Amino acid sequence: MVRRRSGGGRVTQADVARLAGVSQTVVSMVLNGTGITQHRVGDDTRRRVLDAIERTGYVANPIAQRLAGGNSALVGVYTYEPVFPSSAGDFYQPFLEGVEREAQQRGVDLVLFTSMSAHHGGPLVDGGALHRLRVADGCVLLGRHSHAQDLVALASQDFPYAFVGRRAAPGVTVPFAGADYDEATAVVTRQLLELGHRRIGMVSVTPPHESIEDRVRGYRRAMRAAGQLPVTFEDPDLTSGEFFGTLAEHGMTAVLTVSDLAHDVYSAALARGLRVPEDLSIARLGDPEQREPSVVDWAGFTIPRIEMGAEALRIVLRQLSASDPHGDEPDQDLQAFIPCETFTGSTIAAPPTATTRSTTKETSHT
Amino acid sequence: MVRRRSGGGRVTQADVARLAGVSQTVVSMVLNGTGITQHRVGDDTRRRVLDAIERTGYVANPIAQRLAGGNSALVGVYTYEPVFPSSAGDFYQPFLEGVEREAQQRGVDLVLFTSMSAHHGGPLVDGGALHRLRVADGCVLLGRHSHAQDLVALASQDFPYAFVGRRAAPGVTVPFAGADYDEATAVVTRQLLELGHRRIGMVSVTPPHESIEDRVRGYRRAMRAAGQLPVTFEDPDLTSGEFFGTLAEHGMTAVLTVSDLAHDVYSAALARGLRVPEDLSIARLGDPEQREPSVVDWAGFTIPRIEMGAEALRIVLRQLSASDPHGDEPDQDLQAFIPCETFTGSTIAAPPTATTRSTTKETSHT
DNA sequence: CTGAAAGCGCTTACAG
DNA sequence: CTGAAAGCGCTTACAG
Structure with missing residues (x-):
């Protein structure tokens, strides 16, 4: 592996580009599926870029990707209470098992918003908490409670999210994965x-x-x-x-x-x-x-808890990919009812x- | 609340600056403790900025903060297996309870690296996994296993981390919170x-x-x-x-x-x-x-599992604050032995x- | 098909 | 004490 920089410095697209003898833009295009389709980088160039990536061990910086408007493959998980104390954990565990399983399959990491769980069941909108969610590309929300104010606030945000369990408030379409x-x-x-x-x-x-x-x-x-x-x-x-x-x-x-x-x-x-x-x-x-x-x-x-969690994550991801080709998102895909076993x-x-x-x-x- | 931009667009420092009649830099200084000390923004200016922040509901974009070299208040948690299946969860749960508790107290959010858990106990260094950790400011690692190659790779990274449980490899000082x-x-x-x-x-x-x-x-x-x-x-x-x-x-x-x-x-x-x-x-x-x-x-x-988790997070955070005043980090603070109850x-x-x-x-x- | 450039929202030297 | 500027590493129009 050729490391362009020593120490903690990561390899960047610029490093790869230099090594491949192309512009940094091309590296980005090779990496992004959409860019490839649109711009069709030449096979030869692509090979050189891919080779350089291989040799440098380049991995995209998700932070930069996100800031530049792309996705960071980071999906938030907001729970209205701490997750791990086994008392509350017993409630969250199966749902989160589904979220985690799906996250792994889709190759995304999960951001646990522990910093604002201080509310302990209270509404999320208190404080700047809602803004903080944007660290991630989208967010799965779960909790025993249902705060109408959160539903309204979230709906006006243009930020992908989904509740685990049906949620409803007057005048808004709340995305969710609920049990039937x-x-x-x-x-x-x-x-x-x-x-x-x-x-x-x-x-x-x-x-x-x-x-x-x-x-x-x-x-x-x-x-x-x-x-x-x-x-x-x-x-x-x-x-x-x-x-x-x-x-x-x-x-x-x-x-x-x-x-x-x-x-x-x-x-x-x-x-x-x-x-x-x-x-x-x-x-x-x-x-x-x-x-x-x-x-x-x-x-x-x-209650199909695991499936509910998995589906909630899928709903968030669906919104993410849907927002690329800027069309009107079909609302029906935002709400899922998972059947229960009797x-x-x-x-x-x-x-x-x-x-x-x-x-x-x-x-x-x- | 005065919202400068409508829709999903967030309020930025520039928005705040405009409203307060100062430069964006000053807003940043008011926000950052270190900047305040060094540059001593005037009381009057600070008040205007604080007021504008209040009115706009401004919250810093952690992604931008992180890219600019600051901290994102995001600490990673890498587990060598999925966390939430109750089988493995029973192992991880108490440790993570400690991590979560401490994270909440310190106001940081947790990134669960689910995307690379596919290894299922295998070494972390496989694939570009190690680079991905840098989404967060630092990382807590836990698992039943101990992979010497990971310890070496991590040590050469200049990236704050800490294991839950003592880890050791020849020639490297591995930060950890272990039980005595x-x-x-x-x-x-x-x-x-x-x-x-x-x-x-x-x-x-x-x-x-x-x-x-x-x-x-x-x-x-x-x-x-x-x-x-x-x-x-x-x-x-x-x-x-x-x-x-x-x-x-x-x-x-x-x-x-x-x-x-x-x-x-x-x-x-x-x-x-x-x-x-x-x-x-x-x-x-x-x-x-x-x-x-x-x-x-x-x-x-x-085994003092909860305390081990909490201390591991503290060790990561300590490295973060230590790296600010660029001094040599005292190694002894990087390793902790928590007493067990007999x-x-x-x-x-x-x-x-x-x-x-x-x-x-x-x-x-x- | 490919490159130069702008911009995402911050932090941090560096000048006034 | 305060501002203009560069830069973090990307993406994405926009020109060639």
């Missing part, structure tokens, strides 16, 4: 309906979040399609007898529950002397972070009355 | 000696690694100081009776074991009908990744013979 909670919840609801359940409740939480809204919508859609009345319980008090009392009053034989409350609903049901699924079917709408495997064999669906676990079964009745009927026929 | 395995192992060895053990073995693994060497050195030091002969077993075959046979032959009543083999040694001992610690004391030299809590109450020490668990006790003998003696005296 709507459809998954509908599928699970239909499963219960097919098992014979008619009155099916849904346990939800406040404050409202896009991911919760999606589940509620899917639930309502499936219930209405079956001619049943959807009934949602928000943040029910599971310790008092009220919740299960209401369930009984309405003759509900099954409940869907958001994942955060699944365990509590299950335990509370057992504590009330209810057998699951004999007396009450419970389906879990999403799996929690996979640290300690649940002893319960849940029916419901899982499971028929052992927490759901045919409703007690239906079973009794059908059994009775069949018996009488025999 | 040497001293910790010596302490544990002394504990056993004080309990009455004389013949103490050490179980180790190949290939040699700095962290293993340190433990062996500490063990040997403590043994020699006590006038005992150190005996190490490398990759012993625990399934055949050989290992425990040799232990018995030499009259060994205690063994130290590197953490990776701790569980195997323990199980194998039990399988041989040995009681721990009654028949054999076993001390573990370091705790494995903390995922599933061990049922065994191990004696030995823990535990007296229930896997060690006084040796069987010693107990018997002392009991006998005392009884005879009564």
Whole structure:
């Protein structure tokens, strides 16, 4: 390897150009795919340049590339909380696994915006944080929370980004890679309906979040399609007898529950002397972070976290390549819904009355 | 907020300067601590500049800063394997937690070099990978492996870096934040000696690694100081009776074991009908990744992973600030040994013979 | 097909 | 105390 400069100095395009006997511009053209196409550097010249690159061990300076208007192959990752403490890490880990896998495949490096995580869940727009994102070519954002102000600020920036998980704000199109909670919840609801359940409740939480809204919508859609009345319980008090009392009053034989409350609903049901699924079917709408495997064999669906992360990065990269041939970006490519996998676990079964009745009927026929 | 440019265009120093009625240089000086000291911008001018910055919401472009020779507040993190798959993640997580915590405190962002992790444990020098590190101001490196070629290549680069875990290669001073395995192992060895053990073995693994060497050195030091002969077993075959046979032959009543083999040694001992610690004391030299809590109450020490990560980042940052006032960097600041915490668990006790003998003696005296 | 030139947004000598 | 200028290493029109 011929090193043009000693010490820490890197080899530059100028060095390569000198060695190849061409101008620095040509070196840049040989390196950039678009330039090649447009300017068609001669085969002979290209060979000389390539050879010089080989001999010098030249590697482009991403910083300079970026400043000059090109891409640095640096994609940001903004998390609303620190990533690595295992507490929060358990939440971020699978998403980031997807982002990382995709980043590696696409040959980009990731910038973790740790410096501004001080907010700890607060909105990103506070401070000059938003500007800092531009160190990278684009940015993947993730967190449990959803700050409308960030969505609006980001949308007015002309900077490629994508959320992991659906985000929405009035008047703006927010790019995201979300899970198809709507459809998954509908599928699970239909499963219960097919098992014979008619009155099916849904346990939800406040404050409202896009991911919760999606589940509620899917639930309502499936219930209405079956001619049943959807009934949602928000943040029910599971310790008092009220919740299960209401369930009984309405003759509900099954409940869907958001994942955060699944365990509590299950335990509370057992504590009330209810057998699951004999007396009450419970389906879990999403799996929690996979640290300690649940002893319960849940029916419901899982969240495609890894794929969500990977797709979010792809959406950012897509915007990057789309902005080259300055056309109007098709919005539909900016939003992706990844399907969830549904499971028929052992927490759901045919409703007690239906079973009794059908059994009775069949018996009488025999 | 007065935005000089609309759309995605950022506010630049030139914009601020125009608004403040000064030159762009002055804006830069006001912003840079060193410039202020040297050039002493007038109080009145500074106020006008600061005011303009406030009004425009100006935030420095780190890319330009870096290209111009300044620092970008971007520190790289190179891991020899992908970070986020939970398999490898369990190894990296605590170290990175420390790096992240420190990064947040110091206001720097982290660049994860995912693009070149394709090597999967292989040396970093392959390909132009090493050059790519320069996107950041400096870099923290971590991984299970130790590649001498990387150490040499890095050392000749004049680029700030630090390893998590001690690294050494002939002829070069490698900056690192390591655990003081040497001293910790010596302490544990002394504990056993004080309990009455004389013949103490050490179980180790190949290939040699700095962290293993340190433990062996500490063990040997403590043994020699006590006038005992150190005996190490490398990759012993625990399934055949050989290992425990040799232990018995030499009259060994205690063994130290590197953490990776701790569980195997323990199980194998039990399988041989040995009681721990009654028949054999076993001390573990370091705790494995903390995922599933061990049922065994191990004696030995823990690895200060979080602190190691934090210190590694500090070492990088120290080199950064040291390179400003171009003096010779004192090497001693580049290498840190973090103390380990030792535990007296229930896997060690006084040796069987010693107990018997002392009991006998005392009884005879009564 | 190839080169000279401008410019990205900064920092840092170097002059006033 | 302040400004004009060069330069960091690239990309990308713009001329030949």
